[in-house]
Amino acid sequence: xxxxxYMELKFPSKSANEAFARAAVACFAAQLDPTLDELGDIKTxxxxxxxxxxxxxxxxxLGEIVLKARILPDSVLDIVIKDRGRGIEDIExxxxxxxxxxxxxxxxxxxxxxxxxxxEFRLTSAPGKGTTVHMKRKIIRRGGKK
Amino acid sequence: MKLTSYVQERxxxxxxxxEIDHHCAREMMEAISEKIDLYLPLRCILDFRDVxxxxxxxxxxxxxxxxxxxxxxxxxxxxxxxxxxxxxxRAAGIEKITEIKEECPQ
Ligand SMILES: Nc1ncnc2c1ncn2[C@@H]1O[C@H](COP(=O)(O)OP(=O)(O)OP(=O)(O)O)[C@@H](O)[C@H]1O
Ligand SMILES: [Mg+2]
Numbered sequence: 001x002x003x004x005x006y007m008e009l010k011f012p013s014k015s016a017n018e019a020f021a022r023a024a025v026a027c028f029a030a031q032l033d034p035t036l037d038e039l040g041d042i043k044t045x046x047x048x049x050x051x052x053x054x055x056x057x058x059x060x061x062l063g064e065i066v067l068k069a070r071i072l073p074d075s076v077l078d079i080v081i082k083d084r085g086r087g088i089e090d091i092e093x094x095x096x097x098x099x100x101x102x103x104x105x106x107x108x109x110x111x112x113x114x115x116x117x118x119x120e121f122r123l124t125s126a127p128g129k130g131t132t133v134h135m136k137r138k139i140i141r142r143g144g145k146k
Numbered sequence: 147m148k149l150t151s152y153v154q155e156r157x158x159x160x161x162x163x164x165e166i167d168h169h170c171a172r173e174m175m176e177a178i179s180e181k182i183d184l185y186l187p188l189r190c191i192l193d194f195r196d197v198x199x200x201x202x203x204x205x206x207x208x209x210x211x212x213x214x215x216x217x218x219x220x221x222x223x224x225x226x227x228x229x230x231x232x233x234x235x236r237a238a239g240i241e242k243i244t245e246i247k248e249e250c251p252q
Binding site for chain 1 (some may be wrong): 157165167168169171172175199200201203205206209210229232233234238
């Protein structure tokens with residue numbers, strides 16, 4: 001699909017980059033004139049995906065995370081977040097609410113939140129190869145002049 | 147991470163602030179637990195008024211605090227939750243297992 005604008009970020013899996021990644025996507029999304037609620041949903045979903053890379057994909061080492069965002073026609077924000085970490089054995093199970101391999105520090109709600117806060121959500125993963133999360137969020141056009 | 151607290155008649159109020167994510171959650175959990183262990187409150191109130199952002203890492207902070215209060219047979223109460231953290235907490239069904247006072251999604 002032809003994109004109207006795009007950006008790409010590459011950063012190491014340091015937890016300080018969680019805030020950076022969601023803020024960067026929020027700034028990029030601002031051109032679609034989203035509401036605070038829409039922006040909150042997008043930031044939350046990005047934070048979940050990036051945190052998963054940091055916590056689960058590269059548990060014992062630093063790895064690279066690639067984040068791509070595009071603006072598609074009809075005010076759709078398209079986001080891809082990709083790691084080359086350990087990957088997911090059983091995708092169905094991983095997506096189940098409350099399922100976690102992270103112990104008491106995690107609640108197992110990340111994928112559930114991404115799925116319900118965004119309009120489209122796709123998860124692909126291969127053990128030992130890495131994981132890609134692909135999400136879209138349509139921004140509702142409101143009245144009023146920009 | 148910013149966190150202020152005060153105690154009144156075995157009621158501990160902890161005011162959370164800023165952005166709650168994986169980067170700061172562990173530290174926040176430990177700071178809250180420290181206060182609970184110090185004051186052994188009957189009621190613990192987490193105040194979300196100044197929380198500007200929260201993701202699922204915040205759910206773990208609440209659950210951790212809830213478990214701590216349960217072992218003390220005390221109560222946990224959440225208050226002044228802005229719309230964004232509220233939506234995240236609701237996704238996890240937190241409103242079914244803790245008391246929420248004056249929720250304030252704008
Ligand atoms: N990028 C990833 N690489 C490898 N495994 C992953 C990745 N993302 C998720 N997983 C696996 O899927 C499980 C579920 O992920 P999800 O984000 O839903 O919950 P969580 O991260 O465990 O907890 P929470 O997101 O609530 O803090 C994780 O526990 C982990 O086992
Ligand atoms: Mg997660």
